[in-house]
Structures are given as C-alpha cells and as structure tokens.
C-alpha cells in the first residue's frame with residue numbers, strides 16, 4: 001500500500017505520481033490521506049489503479065477518470081468524476097452539485113445523497129445514488145443510466161436525450177420533455193445489474209423509469225418558451 | 226378612383242429607413258413561419274471597425290524602415306505565464322475554433338494544413354477533435370466547451386493548448402444549435418447523440434459558474450495536463466475590462482476576446498446583430514485590464530471578430546493585442562461565398578457574398594456541410610495552400626505598415642501610430658481624430 005499525504009506533499013505530486021502509471025497495470029493500492037477538501041484530487045488517471053481517499057474532497061475529484069477505481073471515504077464537492085470515461089468512483093458520503101457531469105462511461109456510486117444537476121449532460125456514464133438527488137438532475141442527459149434509490153428533486157431530466165433514469169422514490173417534478181416510461185423486462189435486467197454493481201439491495205421492481213418524449217429533438221416554435 | 230390632375234406633381238415614393246425592405250421581409254417571414262431566423266456568419270450591419278482607423282506612418286519626427294530590406298519580426302509566443310510549453314508561432318494570426326460538424330472533415334483538414342504551412346495554430350471546436358485535424362495541425366488548440374461534445378481526456382492530452390470557451394462574439398451568453406441535416410453518422414457518434422436530430426449546445430458550462438469556479442476548473446485542467454500546455458479563456462466581447470480581469474484572476478495564460486462581428490456556424494440573427502459589442506470597442510478596455518494587473522504581454526491577448534486584412538492585424542496589434550484570430554476570412558480563403566458558385570447560390574435564394582445558411586448543410590463550396598458530394602468539392606491540399614497564401618499576404622501587409630511606422634517587429638506597433646476617421650472610432654480605440662490631438666472620453670473616466 002502506497003500512502004500519500006496531500007497536506008504534506010502537495011496536490012501536484014499526487015496527480016503526477018498517479019498519472020505516471022498510465023499504460024501500466026499497477027497492483028499496489030494507493031491511500032491518500034489529509035485531502036481536507038482539496039480540489040482536483042486524482043484527476044486524469046489512466047490505469048487500473050485502486051485509490052482510496054481518506055476524507056472529504058473539493059471540486060472535480062476523480063475528474064476525467066479512465067480505468068481507475070477511486071473510493072472517497074468522505075463526501076465530495078462539485079463535479080465528482082466529471083467527464084469520466086471508464087473505471088469506477090465510489091463516494092461513501094454525499095456529493096455536491098454536478099456529480100458525474102458529462103461522463104462518457106464508467107460507474108459512479110454515491111452512497112449518500114447527491115445535490116442538484118447530478119448527471120447533467122451525461123454521455124454514457126452509469127450513476128447509482130443510494131440516497132436522494134437535487135433539482136435539474138440529468139439535464140440534457142444524452143446517454144447512460146441514472147439510478148436513484150431515494151427521491152428526485154424538481155425538473156428531473158429536463159431536455160433529456162437518450163439517457164435512462166430510474167427512480168425508486170418520489171419525483172418532485174419532471175423537466176421539459178421528460179416522461180415516465182414503461183418498465184420492460186430488459187430494463188429490469190439492466191437495473192438489476194446496475195443495482196448490484198452499485199452495491200444497493202433495492203429491488204428493480206420498486207423503481208419507475210423515465211426517459212425522453214423526444215418532442216424537442218427537432219426545433220419547433222411550439223416547444224420554445 | 227379619382228383621376229390625378231397632371232398639373233400637380235406626385236409625392237415621390239419614399240422607402241422608410243425604419244421599416245426598410247429587409248425589415249419588412251423579415252416581418253413577413255416571421256409571420257409566415259413563427260420561427261426566428263437562424264443563420265451563420267457575424268453581424269452584417271455596419272459598426273465602427275478597423276476601417277475607421279488610419280496609420281500615421283513615419284516622416285520627419287519618426288523614420289521608417291526599408292520595405293524589403295530591414296527586418297520586421299512577426300513571431301509571437303502564447304502562454305508564457307504558467308505553461309511549461311508555451312506556443313511559439315511564426316505569425317500573430319491564428320485560426321479560430323470552428324467545429325467539425327459545422328465544417329466538413331476536408332475543410333478542417335485544409336485549415337490545419339494552411340495554418341501549419343504558415344507557421345501558426347488552428348483550433349478544434351464544438352464536437353471534439355478529429356484525427357485529420359490533429360494529424361495536419363502542427364499546433365492545435367483544443368476547445369473546452371459547455372456542450373463537452375466529444376470531450377475526451379486523451380484529446381486534451383494530445384492538444385498543444387486548451388481553450389476554455391466561455392462565449393463567442395456572435396452570441397455572448399448564448400449556446401449553439403446544429404441542425405439535424407448536418408448530423409451524419411460520424412458527427413452523431415462523436416457527440417453521443419442520435420443521428421439527424423437538432424443538437425443544442427449549452428450556453429454555460431455544466432460543472433462551473435462564475436470566476437471562482439473557473440479558477441478551480443483551470444486548476445483541474447492543468448493538473449490533468451501536468452501544467453504543460455497553455456490555457457486560454459475565450460470570451461465574447463461585452464464587458465471586456467471586467468471579463469478579462471476575471472479570466473486573468475482565474476488563471477488564464479491567454480485571453481481570447483471575440484467581437485460582435487465574429488462569425489458563428491448557426492445562431493439567431495437577432496442575437497448576432499444585437500448582443501455584444503464591436504471588436505474595435507473591446508481592445509482598449511481588455512488591454513487596460515491587463516495593464517492594471519501588471520500583466521500586459523505576460524498574459525497574451527488574442528483578438529478576433531472581423532479580421533480580414535494585414536491592416537486589420539496591424540491595427541489590432543497597435544491597440545495592444547498580441548495576436549489575432551480568424552474564422553470567416555479563413556473560410557473565404559478556402560472558397561466560401563465564391564462567385565464561381567453564383568448559379569447555385571441563386572438556386573438557394575441568395576447570392577455570392579450573402580450566403581449565410583451555413584447551418585443547413587447545402588454549402589456549394591463544400592465547407593459548411595457534411596454532405597459527402599459537396600464536401601468533396603474542397604480539396605484539402607489546395608485549400609491549405611490557399612489559406613497559407615492568404616496568411617502570408619496578411620503578414621506581409623502588416624509588416625509593410627509596421628516598417629512604414631518605423632518598427633522592426635509587429636509588436637512594436639502602438640496606439641500612437643494610429644488616428645481615427647470618425648468620432649465613434651476615436652472614442653472606442655482611444656486614438657485622436659485625424660488631424661487633432663483629441664478623442665472623446667479621455668482615459669480615467671472609467672469603463
């Protein structure tokens with residue numbers, strides 16, 4: 001186990017060391033101590049690394065991750081795992097705004113709650129939130145799956161494209177062009193897999209599925225406001 | 226109907242300046258369709274511009290340099306503030322970001338080829354980086370846009386600089402729209418969206434708002450790229466003094482400021498013509514912001530929006546820019562709006578020089594299209610050569626002017642080399658009205 005103390009040795013050294021492993025298959029896990037809300041921790045990784053951050057982080061933790069498994073034993077600030085391409089990011093606590101924003105792939109698991117705009121503009125990432133999510137989540141979400149075991153805030157899935165949204169609890173309101181859709185067997189199967197990978201014991205049958213009505217796909221004045 | 230008495234002269238029919246023919250046509254079009262007009266290009270109305278400035282040239286009080294004999298440097302280095310590898314360019318004219326999607330693959334390749342031959346950089350755009358443009362651009366700036374279409378950390382690491390796009394001069398505060406006609410399989414796949422649908426690009430970034438967040442975003446981009454490449458921040462010209470100051474505070478190595486004449490691939494006409502300020506009006510406040518921070522020339526300023534000639538380049542530099550950037554002019558050099566396609570422009574209901582339906586994908590010149598047959602009309606090698614020639618001519622023109630003003634580098638041009646033809650231009654450029662030592666709005670009155 002390699003241990004890195006951000007407070008003592010600085011952010012640059014950590015990211016440089018982790019990024020240097022790009023293209024390798026490291027087998028030694030990394031533990032990062034004293035994050036104390038620092039921004040941009042463990043960003044731009046590109047190797048099947050196993051990194052645990054012992055504490056809470058600031059903005060953009062695990063940003064643009066590829067391949068690595070990054071665990072945060074704490075809560076995260078805005079934009080965790082933004083634009084992730086692949087790999088896994090697990091947050092033990094809560095997440096601030098824009099969790100998983102524009103993510104193209106990989107899995108983001110938030111064991112607590114996520115704030116507003118969770119999954120904004122997501123482009124293929126899978127996001128599993130054990131708790132609730134805030135308003136405007138999955139805004140303009142293009143592809144991927146967002147699973148919410150708790151409740152969703154206002155305007156869920158506004159201007160949604162092809163992303164699939166699964167919510168177990170209540171949805172305060174749906175955004176423009178977002179509608180409830182039938183849960184078919186293939187969706188239950190997909191959801192079962194996501195719940196398992198996200199470490200949730202909820203049953204797929206308890207969820208409702210939301211998706212795009214696809215009415216905004218072509219510019220039409222009657223849809224503008 | 227009463228007969229007209231021939232002894233009484235008729236009143237002449239007078240067209241209204243307010244309700245002009247183009248305005249009335251637009252009212253009728255709006256009434257018929259219920260949809261605002263979307264088009265490409267920049268502001269078409271006349272606004273104070275570089276044409277309203279003149280160079281004074283050397284005489285008794287200053288002496289000139291010999292036209293073809295005495296050296297006049299043109300190189301520029303961008304990104305000297307924090308980046309380990311600043312961008313070194315032979316000429317202070319760069320190619321602005323234009324998306325693959327808005328432009329065809331061969332057009333992007335031609336831009337890369339031309340820029341490389343001329344010793345300058347080119348820029349990606351909304352929609353991501355294509356292998357063709359990376360392969361043909363010796364120096365490629367990667368745009369980081371609100372839509373994050375095609376955004377990929379591998380491309381980020383392949384870039385020679387990163388440009389965080391906050392706004393464009395054609396539409397400060399606005400997003401984008403790529404109509405379905407232009408979304409073929411490749412464009413759709415790069416943007417992770419279904420083929421053929423109209424694609425909106427967001428007007429602000431999904432994971433930050435405001436200057437304090439931007440500072441953290443820039444930190445993240447630097448951490449991902451190891452502090453190697455310069456980070457530019459591109460803004461549409463609106464409140465240049467404050468926006469430039471805040472971009473610098475957020476950590477920009479280079480600030481790109483784009484005036485209202487700047488082109489766009491597709492935006493509402495009302496946005497293009499009525500939001501933002503002219504290029505001429507934004508340079509002095511931008512330079513003042515850098516000077517007040519003690520960072521003029523350390524954070525480089527790139528100006529764009531309506532740059533067409535070496536005179537425009539020289540004027541922008543004289544007002545304090547470090548470099549300029551061109552979009553529309555580069556397209557024209559490749560063949561956009563060429564009268565040789567007049568019959569086809571006519572068939573599209575327009576004429577060469579006025580064609581601006583770049584969003585529709587029917588470009589006779591094969592530049593703003595994804596239709597393979599039309600795109601094949603542009604030979605990227607020949608296009609690159611034409612762009613190189615044009616960039617060389619602009620550079621020679623700017624050098625000619627600089628030598629005439631007695632300078633051995635384009636960056637030695639200064640406001641004192643200029644005078645203005647109009648009161649507006651004098652006020653905006655803060656150079657005296659020709660033949661006087663006076664301009665409206667002396668410095669110190671604030672912006």
Ligand SMILES: Cc1cc2nc3c(=O)[nH]c(=O)nc-3n(C[C@H](O)[C@H](O)[C@H](O)COP(=O)(O)O)c2cc1C
Pocket residue numbers: 265266267321322323324327328349350351368390392393394459483486487488489490529530531532550551552553554583593
């Ligand atoms: C066809 C076209 C596409 C453009 N696409 C982008 C873009 O993707 N991102 C961006 O920041 N600016 C874009 N722009 C604006 C240019 O980067 C630049 O600001 C502008 O063209 C400069 O003004 P000029 O056209 O008068 O030279 C585009 C402009 C044109 C003409």
